[in-house]
Amino acid sequence: MAMRSIDSEQLSEWFDAYSDRLTLYARTWLGDDAAQDVVQVAFTRLISLAAPPTDARSWLFRTVRNEAITRLRRRARHRRHGKRLSAEQTAWFDSRSDDLIDAQMAQEVLMALEQPQREVVVLRIWGQMSLKEVAEVVGASLTTVHSRYKAALAAIRKRMERSCRTTTN
Amino acid sequence: MQNDDKLTPMERELELALGGLKPPGVSVNRDRVMFRAGQASMRRRNHLWQGVSAMLVVLLLTSIVSRPDPAGPEQRVETVAYEPSVSSPGEPLDRQQAEAFRQYVRTRQAVLDRGIEALPASPVSHSSIAPPLSRDDLDAWFSST
Numbered sequence: 001m002a003m004r005s006i007d008s009e010q011l012s013e014w015f016d017a018y019s020d021r022l023t024l025y026a027r028t029w030l031g032d033d034a035a036q037d038v039v040q041v042a043f044t045r046l047i048s049l050a051a052p053p054t055d056a057r058s059w060l061f062r063t064v065r066n067e068a069i070t071r072l073r074r075r076a077r078h079r080r081h082g083k084r085l086s087a088e089q090t091a092w093f094d095s096r097s098d099d100l101i102d103a104q105m106a107q108e109v110l111m112a113l114e115q116p117q118r119e120v121v122v123l124r125i126w127g128q129m130s131l132k133e134v135a136e137v138v139g140a141s142l143t144t145v146h147s148r149y150k151a152a153l154a155a156i157r158k159r160m161e162r163s164c165r166t167t168t169n
Numbered sequence: 170m171q172n173d174d175k176l177t178p179m180e181r182e183l184e185l186a187l188g189g190l191k192p193p194g195v196s197v198n199r200d201r202v203m204f205r206a207g208q209a210s211m212r213r214r215n216h217l218w219q220g221v222s223a224m225l226v227v228l229l230l231t232s233i234v235s236r237p238d239p240a241g242p243e244q245r246v247e248t249v250a251y252e253p254s255v256s257s258p259g260e261p262l263d264r265q266q267a268e269a270f271r272q273y274v275r276t277r278q279a280v281l282d283r284g285i286e287a288l289p290a291s292p293v294s295h296s297s298i299a300p301p302l303s304r305d306d307l308d309a310w311f312s313s314t
């Protein structure tokens with residue numbers, strides 16, 4: 001059976017479908033510029049494959065994750081990650097009038113989560129993956145990922161309710 | 170988004186609310202990514218050709234080094250060389266041979282000049298040769314038999 005390489009049309013389709021979600025995912029790890037760079041690296045590696053991956057979406061998210069972690073380790077700035085993330089970040093979401101949740105508030109709440117929880121939420125909601133697929137990307141068991149997701153949703157709800165109460169008062 | 174994760178209605182509501190938020194449009198330069206991807210693809214193809222070329226060079230060198238002898242396996246041919254036992258004319262004769270040769274030349278020249286009389290006397294002693302028989306000798310011999 002002949003191996004079929006990835007053509008530019010296919011790459012273009014994947015880019016249109018996933019690049020913004022991948023960038024959001026990368027932003028939860030890195031700063032804005034680094035996130036863009038990591039996404040570029042992921043697509044460059046994708047076209048370098050001899051044959052397309054079985055699941056391009058999972059492959060791209062996993063590659064972005066690995067590259068982000070590599071960069072974080074290389075720069076040895078993991079400890080200061082939380083502070084730098086909040087200081088450097090541009091908007092993660094477009095703010096629209098029909099949003100059920102305020103985009104800025106959602107970003108702040110997500111930033112406040114621990115990285116493992118935040119990662120699961122981003123992959124699940126904006127990566128549009130099942131928790132099983134998320135588990136494969138992050139390299140954890142389904143039970144662990146499920147627990148993280150439930151905990152993350154609970155934390156988000158709690159923070160948003162607190163924020164709403166503060167705003168109301 | 171998949172609905173297979175056993176969430177409570179409140180959690181699903183929150184999930185839907187969050188999912189309504191859209192990431193901003195692509196901030197990654199699409200043309201740059203496609204260009205880089207194309208470059209990477211070309212590099213991969215170049216590496217392929219370089220690899221094939223290197224392999225061919227190695228095969229060529231190996232075949233040159235381990236090339237079999239075109240004449241086949243080594244064969245031993247025994248040849249017999251004859252060497253003349255007589256020295257060549259250029260070589261000096263030993264003294265005895267030279268003297269014999271000079272004697273021969275002198276005798277030959279003397280025979281040519283003076284005839285067979287010039288031959289030297291036979292080395293055999295005359296005393297050892299019996300004298301020719303006379304008539305008296307023959308008569309005596311017949312009478313005895």
